[in-house]
Amino acid sequence: MDAQLIVLIAGLVLLAAIVGSLIFLRGYSGKYTYDTKDGTRPRASEGEGNTLGVTFKGRFRLLTLGIGAMLSALVARLWSMQMVSSDYYESLSTQNQTRTVMTSAPRGRILDRNGVALVTNRPSLAVTAYRDLADDTVLVRHLSNVLGIPYVAALRNIQDNTEGAQARHTIASDVRRSTIAYVQEHAADFAGVLVDERTERQYPYGTLAAHVLGYTGTVTQEQLQAQEEAGDDDPNRITYSSGDVVGQAGVEYEYESLLQGIKGEQVVTVDATGNVTGQNSSVEPRAGSDIRLTLDLTIQKACEDGLAHAIEIAKNSGYENAGAGACVCLDCTNGDILGMASLPTFDPSVFVGGVSSEVWSELNSEESGTPLLNRAINGQYMSASTIKVLSALAGLEYGIYSSSRTTVCTGFWTGNGEANGKKCWLETGHGTMNLRSGIANSCDPVFYDIGRDFFYNDANPEGLQEMFRRWGLGSVTGVDLPSEAEGRVPDAAWKESYFSDWPADQRAWNAGDMTNIAIGQGDILVTPLQMACVYAGVAMGGVEYTPHIFYSAVGRDGEGDAYRYNGTGSKERLTAHINSEEDLALVRGGIHDVIYTTDTSLASHFTNLPVEVYGKSGTGERTDEDEYAWFCAYAPADDPKYVVAAVLEQGGGGSATASRCIRDVLGAIYQTPDTSSDSGNSAVR
C-alpha cells in the first residue's frame, strides 16, 4: 500500500514535469520568427549576446563558479570533520582497534570460625583458543577427538562470543591432566590452542552446611537487568557481564560483594576482522576476600548429625514421614550462629559448571522435599508448646495468671463452654497444676486459662500477642542470610484481613483462637531461628542479639580480620522488657523441671552433661499430618552461652525425638556423648 502510494506520487511528479517542460519548451520551439512585412529575414529570438565570444564568456564563468562551489563544499565539510569534530572521530578510531578483555578472578574462600575452609577453590584446566581457530577445520577436528567432544560442539564453543569476541573462548573446561599433557606435548599440532588455569568451587566437607554456604551459578538475565536498572551509583560496585559466576544462595549470595574478586583487564589491539594482533596494558585480577563464618565445624556437624539421628529415632518410633527438619545453635552472648542444619539437604557441587535442568527441577520439587529450602530460617512452623514460656510471662505480667493460681487439669478443658471443650495432650489429666508445673508438664489447660482470660480482659485483650512480638516473633531476626521468613503472630486484625472472603462472624477473633495461640497452635507461625532467639532472650534476661553467620572478612595477607561483623562482632537485636525477675525465675524453673523432673527418661539423657540445661519441648499438631516435634534449650543454666533449637517435620513428640538432637549438639559442645540407652520415649509434649 505504501509503495504503491509512492509510485503514484512519483508518477504524478513525472507527469507534471513532462507537461511543464513541454509547455515551457514550446515557447522556444521556433528558431526564427518570421516578419511578414519585411520578408523572411531571420532575427534573433532573444537579445542575448550573439557573438561566440560573449556567450562563451558567461558559460565559462558559470563553469568556473561550479568548480569553485564544488571545491568549497568539500573543504567546508573536511574542515568540520577534521578540525572541528576531530576528537570525536579520533575516539571512534581508538575504539575501533582496541578491545578490553576480562580475565576472571578467583572467588574468596569461606572458612569456619576457626579458619577451617568450608568452601575452597580447586584449579581447573580449560582448553581455550581465540576465535580464528575455527578456520582450521583439521585442527579443530583433531582437538575434538583428543578432548572427546563432538566436532560440532567444539566448533560452536570456539565461535561462541558470550565471553567476548576477543577473549579466549573456552573449548572445554575441567579437562583431565593427561589430556592437557598430550595437548602440550604436541604443541606443534595444536598451534593456537591454549591452556588456561581457572578455579572452580570445591566443597571439602560435601553437603556440610550446604544451606548456609549456598551455591554459585552463572549470573542470570534478571540479575543483569537489575544491575542495569540500578545504574552506576556506587563506583565500587562490581559490574557483572554475561557468563560471570556469582553467588546465588546462602553466604555465597549474601556476601557476594566480598567473595567476588575484581576481574583483570587486558587491553588488546585488534584488526578489522576482530583478530587479536597485540596486547597492550593489563591489570591483574584480584581474588575475592576470604570470609570467616561464625559456624564451628564441630557444632555444625553435631547439628546435622543430631538432626539426622533424631529423624532416625522418629522413624524407628513409627513416624515414617519424618525426614525434614532444622536445627540451629546460637551463641546467646553475641548472636553467633554456631551451627545451622536443615534437612533434606543438597550437594552444592552439582552447581559447579552449571546445573542441569533435570537436577534443578528435582531440587525444587515437593516430592524430594524442596531440599534447597533452608528450614532453619525459611521454614515456618507452629511453635507448639515451646512458646509456653512467653505465654506464662504474659500471664504473669498482665495479672492474668498469678504464680499462686492453679488450674485443675482433667484432660478435658471446658473453659469456653462444654461445646468448645479442648483436650489436654495428657487425656487422663494432670490434676491440680500451677504455672510452674504447667510449664514443666506442658499442661495445656493452664494455658487455655491464660488465653481465655486474655480474650476476656478488657485492658489487654491482645497482651499475649504483644508479649510474643516483644520477644521478636512475627518479624525477621535480621540474620545475614537471604530469604528469611518473618513468621506470623495472629491477632484480630490479621484474621479479619486474612479471611476477608469469609462471613464476618467466622473471621471474628474468638476465645478459641486465643487459647490456640497460648499453646502455640492454630495460626501462629515461627521459624526455628526465631525460637532460638526467644530462648536466647530467656537465657540472657531479655537481651537478644541479632543472629549472624558472618564472623569476619580475612585480611588480604591472610592474617587477621579486616572487618568483624557489625564492626564489633555482635549487634543487639532487642531487649525484651521483663516485668519482674521473679516472673523470669518462675519460667526458668519451669523449663528446668521439663528436663530434670518431669520425665525420668528425658532426664536420663541430660544428667550426665557437665552443665545444667534448661529447655522446653513442643509438639505441633496439624490435620492429616503426624506431629511436628520441637525442642528448644540453652546451657549452661547459670551462665548461658549456647542455645539450641530443633524442629522435626512429622517427627512425633518433642521430648522424645527433637530433644535427642538437642542433646547430641550439647554433647558435641561439651564432649560428653549421650550415654543413656533409655529409649523410654518421653511422652511430655
Add this chain to the structure above:
Amino acid sequence: MSQASQSRTKNTLNRVNRSRSAAQGGWRSSVHMGVLAAWVCLMAFGALVVWSASLTIADASISRHLLGIGLGVACAIVIWRSDLRELANISTALLVIDIVCIFLPYVPGLSYNAKGMTGWIRFPLIGLTFQPVEIVKLITVFFMSSLGAQYNGRIDTVRDYLKLCGMLAIPFVCIIIQGDLGSSLVVFFAGAVVIMMSGARKEWVLSTIAVIIGLVSLILATDSIIDGMLGDSASLIKQYQMNRLLVFMDPTSSDSDEAYNLLQSLIAVGSGGFFGKGIGNATQSGSGFLPEAHTDFVFALLSETFGFAGALLLLVLFGILMLSTVRVAIKSDNLFLRLVCVGIVGMWMFQIFENIGMCIGLMPITGIPLPFISFGSSSMIAQCCAIGIVQSIWRCRTKSA
C-alpha cells in the same frame, strides 16, 4: 662604438631572441605549465599515498602503480604530439567505437572477471587487464563535442537540443546495461556539461533536470515492486545500490556493509586531524577497517595519513588542474576542442566530487576512482590521456596555417 652601446645592442638582441623563441612555440607555448604542474604534483602525491598504502595493504603494489604512471605518461606524450581537430568530423565513428568499447568486456576472448565485478578485459598474450570504461569516458566526451560543435555555440531549436540529449543517452544507457552505474553517471555529467557549453538554453536544461528528477524518483519508488515481480537482477537498481542510497540518507539506519564502509571512511577522515597520523600510522586503513583503502576510498586513506593539510593540498591541486584546463579551453579558438576541454573538466568535476564526497558522507557510495590518486592502471592511463588531450589542445590553440 663605445662599450656602453655595445652592451645595449647585445641586451636588445637577447631580448628579441627570447621573445621570438617564445612566439615560435618552444616549451611554454606547446605545454600549459599550470596543467603540467598540477598533473605532475598529483601523480607524485598519488604515488606517495599508494606507497604508504602498500606498507599495510598487500594489493597496493607501488611498482604496478608506477607502471601505470609510466604507461599513462607515454600515452599522454603521444596524444600531446597529435592534432585532435580531425576527430570533430567522425562523430558516427566515435559512437561506434564508444559502444564497442563499452561492450568489450563481453567479447569472449577478452572478458575477465575480478572480485565478482565485470567490466574488465584482459589482453591476450600480454596478460594485462584493463577497464575499457575509463577510456569510454573520454571517447564519449569527444563524441558529444563533435556533435555539439556543429551548432557553432548556440543551439536554437529544441529538436537539436533533444537530439543531443538523445545522443548522450546512448552511451549512458549502454554503460548502465553493462552494469557500471558510477561510470555512467560520470559520462552523463561530462556529456551534460558539453551540451550546456554547446549553447543549450538555461530553461531547457532546467526542465530536463526536472524530468530527470521525476524519472529517478519513479524508478526508485517502483524498484521494490519490480524486485518483487521479476527479482533483483532484473530491475534497474540493484539491491546494493539501493542500500548505498539509504545509507547515504541515514548513515545509522542499517548495519549493512555499506553503512559500515561509510562509517569507517568517516572515522578515517575525521581522525586524521590537521596534520594527519603520518605515513604508516593510518590505523583505519592500515588495520583493514577501511575497505578498498587504496582504490575507491583512497581519499579517506590520504586524509587519515596527511590530515586536513594534505586534503587541502589535494583539492588545491585539483583546483589548479581544472581551472587551468578551463583556461586552455578559453584560449583555444576551435569550438570542438573547447568542448572537449570542458567535457574533460566536467568528467573531473564529477569524479572528484563524487569520490571525495562519498568518503566524507556528502554523496552516496559509488565505485569511482579518484583521478591520479587511486591505485589502478586503467584509471591512471585514461586520466593521463585526458592530460595529453588538454596539452594537445593547448599546443594547437591557434588556428593552424
